[in-house]
Amino acid sequence: MLDVPVLIVGGGPVGLTASLLLSRFGIRSLLVERHAGTARVPKARGINARTMEMYRQLGLEADIRAAGLSAQSTGLIVWTESLAGREIERRVPGRALAKNLAMTPTTNCLCAQDDLEPVLRRHAEAEGLGDVRFATELTALRPDASGVSAAITDRASGATTEVRARWLIAADGAQSPTRRQLGIRMFGEEKVYDSVNILFRADLSPWVKDRPAALYFVEQPSLRGTFLTINARDRWGFLIHSLSHYGFGPSDFTPELCISLVRQAAGLPDLPVEVLGTSVWEASATVAERYRQGRVLLAGDAAHEMPPTGGFGMNTGVQDALNLCWKLTAVLRGEAGERLLDSYDAERRPLAELTTRTSLANALSMGRTARQSSAVLPRREFLNEQGLIFGMTYESDAVVPDGTPLVQPEDPVTEYLPNARPGARAPHVWLQRGAERVSTIELLGNRFVLLAGRDGAAWAEAARSLAGGPPVVAHVIGQELAEAEADWHDAYGVAAGGAVLVRPDGYVAWRSRGGAADPQATLRTVFDRLLARETVPA
Known part of the structure; x- marks a missing residue:
């Protein structure tokens, strides 16, 4: 056992x-x-x-970046009639625009x-x-x-x-x-479309080297599919959705048909293609109850x-x-x-x-x-x-509200408004540790972290000495860490004596704009509440 x-x-x-x-x-x-x-x-x-x-x-x-591709290999999204044919449009994804890249110390x-x-x-x-x-x-x-x-x-x-x-x-x-x-049910739309992934080896570099993209969407009256960049050299995927629309079934995808479809989408009837495998699957849009x-x-x-x-x-x-x-x-x-x-x-x-x-x-x-x-x-x-990706705000018992209103962009899908309201992802702000530039994101993760304002040393001391709960790492912004390119206090919505407690997943658990008469008692109550300890009344 x-x-x-x-x-x-x-x-x-x-x-x-x-x-x-x-x-x-x-x-x-x-x-x-x-x-x-x-x-x-x-x-x-x-x-x-x-x-x-x-x-x-x-x-x-x-290690992940070493196993993957550089941004220079996949910077675009391209629509084309075929790889060798007329290009319809190319775009830089919105996620890669400068204003969005500035919201994080890393990239996709x-x-x-x-x-x-x-x-x-x-x-x-x-x-x-x-x-x-x-x-x-x-x-x-x-x-x-x-x-x-x-x-x-x-x-x-x-x-x-x-x-x-x-x-x-x-x-x-x-x-x-x-x-x-x-017996847990799924709700939503099942089997929205069927697809096949064709994994193949071919040299497509002459048709992609001047427009490196993650996706090449092929638009033809008789075939709509997508070339997927795998290693940006000789290993590619070709994805076809809605097979039944084209009269195909799962058993039809012989190596010969796969080669023919790849050549058709590439616009290169004599392209040498080696099929490495195929995978037929159905897409659904469902969530467990x-x-x-x-x-x-x-x-x-x-x-x-x-x-x-x-x-x-x-x-x-x-x-x-x-x-x-x-x-x-x-x-x-x-x-x-x-x-x-x-x-x-x-x-x-x-x-x-x-x-x-x-x-x-x-x-x-x-x-x-x-x-x-x-x-x-x-x-x-x-x-x-x-x-x-960045802007969803949690509303649960694992968040202690501070009474501030929800930060609501006009379009919650495309717009991210950085804020440290409890329940939000703790925003990225560059700080300075001696000669080293450090992001708040790099201070977080895998443990509770308390970030205190420049006059919030009492919060940090209380967090470090708190007993009977998870360990807390504490930083005072303005002492061992200096503000660099932006005002951390403004970004996190606290005064000089305030503090923010961030959960191990990088989301804000609690925030106090200013100080408290008994910081340790306050933090103990905060942890009792957000960790669902039985000593706290429902």
Whole structure:
């Protein structure tokens, strides 16, 4: 019998990130993945800047960028009649505009999933506290009031092991057997369109080198598809949506047909093409009715399935893991009441619902679903979803309101208005530590952080000496860290004696504009409330 605090089912980016996070928090876990190894095809590719902030805080940014492509290799989005034919339009994605780049110390990264997963696996295994087992399948699950009993089977030997865990994270994909066993329903639009991904090898450099793009949308009367940049050299994907619209079925995609379609889309009838594989799949836009059932919590595609138009699926999933893992850690350590985990659903499910609707609207606007239209260019929100990436504000019991009104942009999908209202992502502000320039984002992550104003040393001292709760790192802005290019106090909405408490996931938990008569008592009350401790009245 194996006894672990957390059992993770699924070894994709979400499950591997959860394993890594729990290890960093000091929590043992067991991850099981039925496949023999990490992804063998590219699948998801785009890692947005908010996710890269998270991996930067974990120390993975350099390794992920080394495995992926440089921004110079993928800076554009191109629409064309064929790669060798007339170009319709090219754009710089809104996310890459200077005003949006200024909102973060990092940038997005294009790293195909089959290149990303080995990086995540290597780091997860290196941590030591996470037991990662591939070719191992969850074959029985019996949840109860105090945890889950499970059986896992080694697919090579057939040996079965009994496991007892206090909590289970189901990151086992869109068809999640765990979710299905629990009877948790998905709501939204299922099977919006069918698609095929053709992975192939060809030298397309003569037709792309002067216009490096992440996506090349091909618009022809008899074929609408997308070239996906994988390594920007000789490895590419070609994606066709709504196969039935063109009279194709899954069994039709022989190597010969795939080569013919790639050549047609490239406008190069003699192009040498080697087909490496095909994958036929259906896109849905659905979200689970709940993310928690007892001791089982859903994450990633098990909790939400969305069209890939905009690249939000994997990003939403790994950010689920961060939101969930710090809360699980606090509960397992006895620093928080179990009710804290209810805030996972309250915070992440509404965001997934909006993100799923946005992804579907992107796909519909381009006429690439079963609801075929003559549209070619997408709606203006496509790849310009800055508000969705950075600007969503959590409303839950894991946030202590400060009475200030919600910061509401005209378009919450495209506009991000940096602010430190409780529930918001703590904004990026450059600070100075001696000769080193440091972002507030680099001060955050994986622990509670208190940022105090220049006259807020009492807050910092109280946070550092607070007993009976999670450890808190405290910084006084204006002392060891100096303001650099912008006024941190204005950006965070506090006076010189004020303070802001930021959660381990980088979201503001609490804010006080000024000082307090008893900072330690105030912070103790704040932690009691946001960690759902039973000493606090409902």
